Amino acid sequence: MLGLSANISLLFRELPLLERFAAAHEAGFPTVEIQNPYEYSAGALTSAARAANVDIILINAPLGEDPRTLGTAGLANREAQFRAELQRAAEYAQQFGARMVNVLAGRAEPQDRQAAVRRVTDSLGVAAEILAQANAVALLEVINPVNAPGYCVADFDLAAEILAATDQRVGLQFDVYHAGMLGLDPARAFTQHLRRIRHVQFADSPGRHEPGTGGLDFRNIFGAIRASAYDGWLGAEYHPAAATLAGLGWMGEYFQ
Numbered sequence: 001m002l003g004l005s006a007n008i009s010l011l012f013r014e015l016p017l018l019e020r021f022a023a024a025h026e027a028g029f030p031t032v033e034i035q036n037p038y039e040y041s042a043g044a045l046t047s048a049a050r051a052a053n054v055d056i057i058l059i060n061a062p063l064g065e066d067p068r069t070l071g072t073a074g075l076a077n078r079e080a081q082f083r084a085e086l087q088r089a090a091e092y093a094q095q096f097g098a099r100m101v102n103v104l105a106g107r108a109e110p111q112d113r114q115a116a117v118r119r120v121t122d123s124l125g126v127a128a129e130i131l132a133q134a135n136a137v138a139l140l141e142v143i144n145p146v147n148a149p150g151y152c153v154a155d156f157d158l159a160a161e162i163l164a165a166t167d168q169r170v171g172l173q174f175d176v177y178h179a180g181m182l183g184l185d186p187a188r189a190f191t192q193h194l195r196r197i198r199h200v201q202f203a204d205s206p207g208r209h210e211p212g213t214g215g216l217d218f219r220n221i222f223g224a225i226r227a228s229a230y231d232g233w234l235g236a237e238y239h240p241a242a243a244t245l246a247g248l249g250w251m252g253e254y255f256q
Helices: 017-027 042-052 079-096 110-132 156-165 176-181 186-192 218-227 249-255
Strands: 003-007 031-034 055-060 100-102 137-141 171-175 197-202 233-236
Touching: 003 017, 017 031, 017 042, 042 055, 042 079, 055 079, 055 233, 079 100, 079 110, 100 171, 100 197, 110 137, 110 156, 137 156, 137 197, 156 171, 171 176, 176 186, 176 197, 186 218, 197 218, 218 249
Parallel strands: 003 031, 003 233, 031 055, 055 100, 100 137, 137 171, 171 197, 197 233
Antiparallel strands: none
């Protein structure tokens, strides 16, 4: 059965992070995900989630010393740092009870891209081993090159090649928005890569706002997901066009 999750790094930004858990619950989200939980202690976030009666299902791994790199999995000579970052992510995931950690690949110069892809493949294997100790799985996300120039994994075929070559416990984080920005039919791309998809996120494209603000056919997209064997979460990961609550009409349109 599909469930909805609020990415509270982007939604409910009208409130401090620790207050967003309750806001998400009141809006009808049973679960949340957080891009960067490391600004707070795991204990503080866990307490806020429990008080609000929501579960934290997904976090991102740390982005390294410079967040502009968009991850360290593909960076050269960062093996020790990467391992330390994943250990930290595992500690947070274990305390939260989160079962998924998004491991961002990072940017790569064109002349280094092939080597960077090999490093990502190896790093995901390391991540799978470390996160298994916290009963969590590593995810690989495709990010479009318009929003993230130079990102190492910018298309789904490459992601599929990496996943085929790395630990089978690693899954694909499928983002409807990035599929749309790549000029793909998100419903078709979802179906094509369903076998390795472990989590789905969505935003309309272009703009990365809530469904109904761009050009994507969410009735078709959500219909394809419902018709499939996918039984995980759908993460609302978008920038609200105005106040968060004012833009939640899509919940009634597609999920009630």
